[in-house]
Amino acid sequence: MNGTTVITGIGIATPHGLGIEDYWAATLVGKNAIGRVTRFDPSGYPATLAGEIDGFVAEEHLPGRLIPQTDRMTRLALVAADAAFEDAGVRPGDVAEFDMGVVTASTAGGFEFGQNELKKLWSQGSQYVSAYQSFAWFYAVNSGQISIRNGMRGPSGVVVSDQAGGLDALAQARRQIRRGSALILSGGFEAPICSWGWVAQLAGGRISTSQDPERAYLPFDAGARGYVPGEGGALIVLEDGEAAARRGARQIYGEIAGYGATFDPRPGSGRESGLRRAVELALTDAGLEPGEIDVVFADAAGTPELDRIEADALTAVFGARAVPVTAPKTSTGRLYSGAAPVDVVAAVLSMREGLIPPTTNVRPAPEYGIDLVTGQPRAARVRAAVVIARGHGGFNSAVVVRDTARTARPAPHPQSTGPTEE
Known part of the structure; x- marks a missing residue:
């Protein structure tokens, strides 16, 4: 495993619950966690469905001093x-503080925290606005709070795509491991289910307005009408394999x-x-041929145009119906920057269990x-999987996750270092 970047620990929270086992058990049976929004009254909005995490009480897990400083996502x-x-069996103090870093991704930041402070500003006055508003909403706040709480002073950052x-974010963490860091915690989390965040998401024009939780998020289905938002994500401990x-x-x-990343043309x-x-x-970066991939975890945008683009890309690379494709995110909603790390978790669990999880509720249209x-x-x-993610505005990313027991050829080209415009 010399020179490899391996996954040694997983922390996950999705609408299926907290922890790997709750997520995997629900995902395998295709349990649908999408339902009517409860975190605010959605009746005045065109979209009313989301994937929410029920029963999470932060005070049961975190010291009280952190609660007023942080948004739900953090x-x-x-x-x-x-x-x-x-x-991972690692206590942060076991690793030198400058040898550990945090690289996370964010799409929305701490929307709910910002909304609450704006309410105070409008209704009570500026003196009632929390000083923590200066950073609790910010995209980089998860990296910051995690690094402070765990004494991690190595290479850190945030990715917004x-x-x-x-x-x-996982790719950036991998680069830092290759440059000598002992451990990088990486992934993404979102919690945008609040009225202000809802308006911002609706502005994108891609959210499903279906009222039926079973037929709301339908990628690669003739009934596709957009995606359903969700909250949650995953954080992954990455280390050098030899270390x-x-x-x-x-x-x-x-x-x-x-890893590979590109930008779409204008x-x-x-x-x-x-x-x-x-x-x-x-x-190419993984040194694998298309025929060596056992499953693809799709981006699954849920709109006919974007689903067609993804299906065409998959058939161009792998051939028509040549590789199993799945999108378990249809059972949780689209978790924005948290979605792809959750798919990476699903990929490694597929390797462990020898099971590819299903795409919930979808009746695939044959033309894809x-x-x-x-x-x-x-x-x-499952020995090797591809995870695909696309961001609004033309971001495309793909990661190959491989079973470490698999012997593979060395990559013929150096690692991709970032997006290139097509």
Whole structure:
């Protein structure tokens, strides 16, 4: 495992609950966690459905001093960070503070915190606005709060590229591992289910307005009408493979083996989307051929145009119906920057269990030409998976996750270092 970047710990919170086992059990049976919004009254809005995390009480997991400083998204991220370290068998004090870093992704920032402080400003006056408003809403706040809480002073940062950001953050963390950092915690979290955040999301024009939770988020389905937002995400402990073996890591879930990222051309240019190229870059970086990929975790935008672009990219790279494709996010909603790290978790659990989770509620339209796993989990030997994520505005990212027991050829080209315009 010399020179590899491996996953040694996972912290996850989704509408299926807190922790790996709750997420995986619900995902395998295709349990639908999408329902009517409860965090505010959605009756005055065209969209009323979301994937919410029920029963999360931050005070049960975090010291009281952190509660007034943090948005819901950061509280979820802090709890997931604790779980990831515990899962990895690492206490932050075990690693030198400058050898540990945090790289997270964010799409919305702390919307709910900002909304509450604006209410105070309008209704009570500026003297009632919290001083924590200066950072609690900010995109980088999860990286900051996690690093402070755990004494992590190594290379850190935040990536803002919508849903693609979750993979871009993992790729940045992988670069830092390759440059000598011992441990990087990486992933993404979102909690945008508040009235102000809802208005911002509706402005994008891609949210499903269906009132039926079972038929609201339907990628690659003739009934596709947009996506359903959700809250949650995953944080992943990444380490150098050799260093993880030396410290006796309790488990290695898999390897971040390849990464590719591109930008789409300007709208109206008539040029091909950059998604296909992003997947090809990731495969080249991993040193794998398309036929060596056992499953693709799709971005699954849920709109006919974007689903067609993704399906065309997949058939161009892998062939028509040549590789199983799945989108378990249809059961939780689209978690923005948290979605792709959750898919990475699903990919390594597929390797562990030999099961590909299904795409909930979807009846795949044959014209897309992909082998979409629906209904029941599919038994398969999963040794390598591709995870795809796209961000609003033309971001395309792909990551190859590989079983560390698999022997692969060395990559013929150096690692992709970031997006390129197609």
